[in-house]
Amino acid sequence: MRRVQVCIIGAGPAGLLLGHLLRAEGVDCLVLDRQSPDYILGRIRAGVLETITVSLMERLGLDARLKAEGLWHDGFQLADGERLIRIDLADLTGSRVMVYGQTELTRDLMQAAEERGLEIEYGAREVALHGMEGDAPHVTWTDANGAQQRVDCRFIVGCDGFHGPSRKAIPANAGKGFERVYPFGWLGILADVPPCHHELIYASHERGFALASMRSETRSRYYIDVPAGEDVANWPDDRVWDELALRLGPEAAAGIARGPSIEKSIAPLRSFVFEPMRYGSLLLCGDAAHIVPPTGAKGLNLAASDVHYAAEALTAFFLRNCDDAVAAYSQKALSRVWKAERFSWSLTRLMHRDPSGGPFERRMQLAELDYIASSRAAQTAIAENYVGLPV
Ligand code: FAD
Ligand code: DHB
Numbered sequence: 001m002r003r004v005q006v007c008i009i010g011a012g013p014a015g016l017l018l019g020h021l022l023r024a025e026g027v028d029c030l031v032l033d034r035q036s037p038d039y040i041l042g043r044i045r046a047g048v049l050e051t052i053t054v055s056l057m058e059r060l061g062l063d064a065r066l067k068a069e070g071l072w073h074d075g076f077q078l079a080d081g082e083r084l085i086r087i088d089l090a091d092l093t094g095s096r097v098m099v100y101g102q103t104e105l106t107r108d109l110m111q112a113a114e115e116r117g118l119e120i121e122y123g124a125r126e127v128a129l130h131g132m133e134g135d136a137p138h139v140t141w142t143d144a145n146g147a148q149q150r151v152d153c154r155f156i157v158g159c160d161g162f163h164g165p166s167r168k169a170i171p172a173n174a175g176k177g178f179e180r181v182y183p184f185g186w187l188g189i190l191a192d193v194p195p196c197h198h199e200l201i202y203a204s205h206e207r208g209f210a211l212a213s214m215r216s217e218t219r220s221r222y223y224i225d226v227p228a229g230e231d232v233a234n235w236p237d238d239r240v241w242d243e244l245a246l247r248l249g250p251e252a253a254a255g256i257a258r259g260p261s262i263e264k265s266i267a268p269l270r271s272f273v274f275e276p277m278r279y280g281s282l283l284l285c286g287d288a289a290h291i292v293p294p295t296g297a298k299g300l301n302l303a304a305s306d307v308h309y310a311a312e313a314l315t316a317f318f319l320r321n322c323d324d325a326v327a328a329y330s331q332k333a334l335s336r337v338w339k340a341e342r343f344s345w346s347l348t349r350l351m352h353r354d355p356s357g358g359p360f361e362r363r364m365q366l367a368e369l370d371y372i373a374s375s376r377a378a379q380t381a382i383a384e385n386y387v388g389l390p391v
Pocket of ligand 1: 048287303
């Protein structure tokens with residue numbers, strides 16, 4: 001019979017980071033994912049890392065490529081359709097963020113797995129969790145060859161995203177979800193053209209939201225909001241570039257270099273928190289437990305802070321025979337999660353045109369942006385949340 005100390009479900013950033021942190025402490029674990037590595041690396045998602053995420057990679061000694069290729073950003077811009085309002089992260093908080101794609105971070109973690117003795121099994125179908133209410137849970141699945149598999153463990157950690165089986169395995173009376181679904185999604189394009197500005201621009205325009213981001217000095221990532229349920233086929237590249245130029249405002253528009261999109265997709269926007277983040281021998285981390293709308297660039301970074309707390313708790317359990325940190329995990333993680341939810345929700349409300357809102361709501365947004373432009377206190381509140389609250 002196969003046995004490990006921890007079975008991690010999901011090889012996204014949460015599962016891989018946790019696996020490496022536990023392996024570094026000598027904790028024995030197995031990571032299962034239903035997809036292939038190529039499929040996982042094909043998903044274009046987050047682009048902005050907080051220092052907590054960078055420092056976990058440093059601690060693992062997996063920061064060489066991130067340090068060489070990542071771009072430190074000392075600030076970012078808010079736009080109201082006409083002007084740019086700079087949020088000077090470095091001056092306001094003494095901290096900054098790094099632009100480095102989630103895809104690249106995931107690749108670094110995947111590539112180091114073999115050398116660090118982290119076992120990952122891809123193509124695991126019908127993953128099911130059993131016995132989490134006790135202290136001898138197990139996980140079953142069908143492997144890539146169609147054979148039934150089982151692993152026994154002391155803890156299962158659900159890092160399997162919003163749609164994965166872990167959260168769903170918790171009985172309905174043992175937890176509660178809190179949710180807000182937004183009436184718009186983000187249409188994103190990736191293109192091999194230089195960014196229109198050296199910093200990210202989040203724009204709140206009469207016509208809707210736009211974000212100018214980047215992956216490098218030669219690769220740009222842009223987003224606009226579109227109605228929920230919109231078909232990406234309605235958005236040929238030229239229409240996206242035209243809309244971006246209007247929404248980002250004249251200064252940014254002048255810097256836009258157009259080019260063919262190499263990826264284009266629409267992501268729905270949602271706020272969601274599941275409480276508690278532990279059920280017996282099952283811990284939840286990352287998108288399995290919560291979703292934020294992408295406006296504050298918090299999703300991946302929240303996954304990293306959950307993993308930081310979970311690794312601390314599981315290491316204390318296995319190395320020091322102490323279960324207090326496992327008992328405290330959910331409360332500790334949720335206290336940071338709710339603050340990131342609040343920030344992402346409030347920035348989403350400030351920057352997007354809700355179809356049910358009218359001219360009054362638009363005036364409120366413009367007044368708030370004007371206030372932010374004139375108040376160091378307001379800028380500091382945004383900057384503190386954007387660089388990431390303390391762990
Ligand atoms: P995931 O990355 O979703 O990984 C879950 C893993 O579980 C996957 O590999 C999946 O294959 C696996 N899995 C699922 N079901 C099963 C199953 N049944 N069996 C086995 N395995 C399973 N966040 C930021 O911090 N900054 C940003 O700038 C940002 N921008 C974003 C932009 C977009 C367009 C999107 C969509 C998201 C963005 N996010 C951002 C959010 C961020 O991408 C997620 O929060 C992050 O991927 C969460 O990591 P995770 O490991 O928890 O989940
Ligand atoms: C990116 C995504 C975000 O959600 C965000 O807030 C900033 C940047 C990006 O993909 O580059």
